[in-house]
Amino acid sequence: MKLYELSLMQLINLLNKKEVKAEEVIRSFAERIERIEKKINAFITLNLENAINSAKLIDQKKQKGKLAGIPFAIKDNILTKGIRTTCASRILENFVPPYNATVIEKIISEDGIIIGKTNMDEFAMGSSTENSGFFQTKNPWDLGRVPGGSSGGSAAAVASMEVPIALGSDTGGSIRQPAAFCGLVGLKPTYGRVSRYGLVAFASSLDQIGPLTRTVEDCAYIMNLISGFDPKDSTSSNQPVPDYLSEIKKEIKGLRIGFVGGNLIENVDSRIRELYNEILHKLEKNGIGLEEVNFTYWEYALASYYIIAPSEASSNLARYDGIKYGYRVSSYSNLKDLYSKTRTSGFGEEVKRRIILGTFALSSGYYEDYYLKAIKTRALIAKEFKEAFNRVDLIVSPTTPEPAFKFGEKLDPISMYLSDIFTITANLAGIPALSVPIGLTEENLPVGLQIMGNYFEESKILNFAYLLEKDLKFYQYKPNLT
Amino acid sequence: MRQIDFDYLCELANLKLSREERIRLEPQIKKIIEWVNKLEELKIDVNEEKAFGIDSILPLRKDKPEISLSLEDVLSMFPEKERNFLKVPKVIEGK
Numbered sequence: 001m002k003l004y005e006l007s008l009m010q011l012i013n014l015l016n017k018k019e020v021k022a023e024e025v026i027r028s029f030a031e032r033i034e035r036i037e038k039k040i041n042a043f044i045t046l047n048l049e050n051a052i053n054s055a056k057l058i059d060q061k062k063q064k065g066k067l068a069g070i071p072f073a074i075k076d077n078i079l080t081k082g083i084r085t086t087c088a089s090r091i092l093e094n095f096v097p098p099y100n101a102t103v104i105e106k107i108i109s110e111d112g113i114i115i116g117k118t119n120m121d122e123f124a125m126g127s128s129t130e131n132s133g134f135f136q137t138k139n140p141w142d143l144g145r146v147p148g149g150s151s152g153g154s155a156a157a158v159a160s161m162e163v164p165i166a167l168g169s170d171t172g173g174s175i176r177q178p179a180a181f182c183g184l185v186g187l188k189p190t191y192g193r194v195s196r197y198g199l200v201a202f203a204s205s206l207d208q209i210g211p212l213t214r215t216v217e218d219c220a221y222i223m224n225l226i227s228g229f230d231p232k233d234s235t236s237s238n239q240p241v242p243d244y245l246s247e248i249k250k251e252i253k254g255l256r257i258g259f260v261g262g263n264l265i266e267n268v269d270s271r272i273r274e275l276y277n278e279i280l281h282k283l284e285k286n287g288i289g290l291e292e293v294n295f296t297y298w299e300y301a302l303a304s305y306y307i308i309a310p311s312e313a314s315s316n317l318a319r320y321d322g323i324k325y326g327y328r329v330s331s332y333s334n335l336k337d338l339y340s341k342t343r344t345s346g347f348g349e350e351v352k353r354r355i356i357l358g359t360f361a362l363s364s365g366y367y368e369d370y371y372l373k374a375i376k377t378r379a380l381i382a383k384e385f386k387e388a389f390n391r392v393d394l395i396v397s398p399t400t401p402e403p404a405f406k407f408g409e410k411l412d413p414i415s416m417y418l419s420d421i422f423t424i425t426a427n428l429a430g431i432p433a434l435s436v437p438i439g440l441t442e443e444n445l446p447v448g449l450q451i452m453g454n455y456f457e458e459s460k461i462l463n464f465a466y467l468l469e470k471d472l473k474f475y476q477y478k479p480n481l482t
Numbered sequence: 483m484r485q486i487d488f489d490y491l492c493e494l495a496n497l498k499l500s501r502e503e504r505i506r507l508e509p510q511i512k513k514i515i516e517w518v519n520k521l522e523e524l525k526i527d528v529n530e531e532k533a534f535g536i537d538s539i540l541p542l543r544k545d546k547p548e549i550s551l552s553l554e555d556v557l558s559m560f561p562e563k564e565r566n567f568l569k570v571p572k573v574i575e576g577k
Contacts, residue, residue: 095559096558097559098551098555098556098558098559099551099555229541231543238541297524299520300520300521300523300524303517303518303519303520303521304521306514306517306518307518307521314495318496321496322561323561323568323570324559324560324561324568325559325560325561326561327561328561328562332571334571334572334575335570335571335572335573336496338571339496340496340497340498341498343495343496343497344497344498344499344500347497349503349506349507352495352497352499352503352507353507353510353511353514355495355497356488356491356492356495356497356507356511357511357514357515359491359494359495360486360491360511360515363491363494369522370518370521373521373524373526374518374521376526377521377524377526380526412510413510413514414513414514414517
């Protein structure tokens with residue numbers, strides 16, 4: 001087996017036993033990237049030379065960190081000091097941040113190595129990575145299909161074994177949906193679990209950073225290292241961080257699982273429904289208590305989300321005006337002209353669409369009917385989750401209503417927005433949710449199961465996902481890229 | 483539904499769309515607004531302050547200045563600069 005085929009935990013074991021050097025690990029992944037990246041297009045910026053140099057330095061260290069020699073791919077909306085961070089937007093095309101996001105500081109302090117920055121939908125707005133301002137990323141399972149989005153580059157990089165682990169961000173499903181499309185484990189932690197200092201803001205009340213990995217164990221390991229309070233992020237929580245890695249291996253007793261049923265499930269792809277039902281059957285057979293949970297307000301979630309997210313985006317993206325940083329047009333007549341020319345030529349179409357939509361929802365005369373109403377709907381959704389978690393430990397649903405779709409298949413914005421139907425409620429409520437692969441369709445496309453938990457109960461989610469993974473062993477399946 | 487003044491929204495958002503973009507975006511945005519109007523069906527009475535799901539108390543820090551970015555780092559982000567200054571277009575109009 002080649003080094004690049006190994007999972008994060010397998011690599012860490014080899015590195016800890018000194019059976020391989022950090023440099024060998026990085027070179028193996030760098031060679032893999034050089035061989036297949038032109039097929040996948042996962043990366044906007046590669047940092048291979050620096051990565052190899054960092055590995056050499058780490059090999060010389062006596063005291064090594066917990067991620068010594070592990071290459072990371074980072075979504076290009078997470079700031080990396082000295083490495084270009086573009087958000088896949090022309091407006092930040094040449095932006096090189098002078099500081100690191102807290103998650104990057106945490107990875108580097110444990111001797112992890114940043115190997116590159118991954119493609120995404122511009123400013124994380126999208127579900128296919130087709131909205132990147134630069135190029136499209138391919139799904140390693142089928143190069144004619146999208147990898148999902150917005151963390152599509154991160155998912156494609158892990159699935160094609162260009163890296164063992166990547167970080168993404170999730171505002172409405174942007175980690176879980178690409179994880180499902182690419183056959184990976186993807187976790188959106190509880191709002192406040194992981195610091196967002198240095199994450200370029202899209203919708204601040206919804207955004208969370210989280211990992212994309214090939215196994216549940218890998219996910220638990222990195223969550224131990226990136227979670228926790230950060231004085232630089234006033235929305236980060238000081239709830240204690242458990243040892244997720246030991247938590248996942250605990251025996252589960254008396255678990256009660258809620259499952260999403262009804263109309264929502266009737267409308268999903270038939271093969272996804274079949275795999276979903278198989279899982280539910282299996283759980284029942286193994287004596288796990290099952291209960292269908294019905295959400296009165298789920299059907300209003302998309303409408304609420306597509307008011308709140310664009311509203312916050314229109315406000316957050318006001319900073320890209322050509323004055324302080326990023327791109328500035330060269331010819332303009334006055335200040336207002338500079339603002340609008342810079343923004344009009346710097347932003348792509350989906351970003352403009354959402355900025356205008358958000359401006360509408362926040363504008364005088366509409367605020368109460370739109371933004372305020374959406375916020376109240378959100379409160380009802382959160383309340384329903386809280387009530388449900390009094391009766392069940394976890395709630396499962398398919399991650400997506402369909403498997404990875406083809407490029408150009410969803411030209412109408414609303415049809416693209418509908419692909420978030422299962423994932424956005426967790427962002428609106430602020431609860432943690434994970435996607436774990438549960439099988440393949442006839443066309444050899446991965447299918448994900450979403451597991452949602454109560455606030456700060458990532459351990460329970462990971463524990464259950466680990467149980468499923470031990471049974472299904474999906475990580476054995478790999479896309480054929482030869 | 484009330485009329486949407488598309489030009490006014492673009493003006494507020496500091497965007498000057500091309501004719502082609504406008505032809506595409508305006509009907510799309512109107513359609514999305516109609517789609518989110520689904521919320522009109524809901525009659526709700528919830529206090530806004532209870533809107534956020536997480537009950538945990540956000541920790542406060544002491545109001546004490548800390549070391550921030552160096553001048554050099556801040557300057558490195560500017561699109562245009564002169565010596566230690568951020569260069570911006572003339573703001574005061576007229577003679």
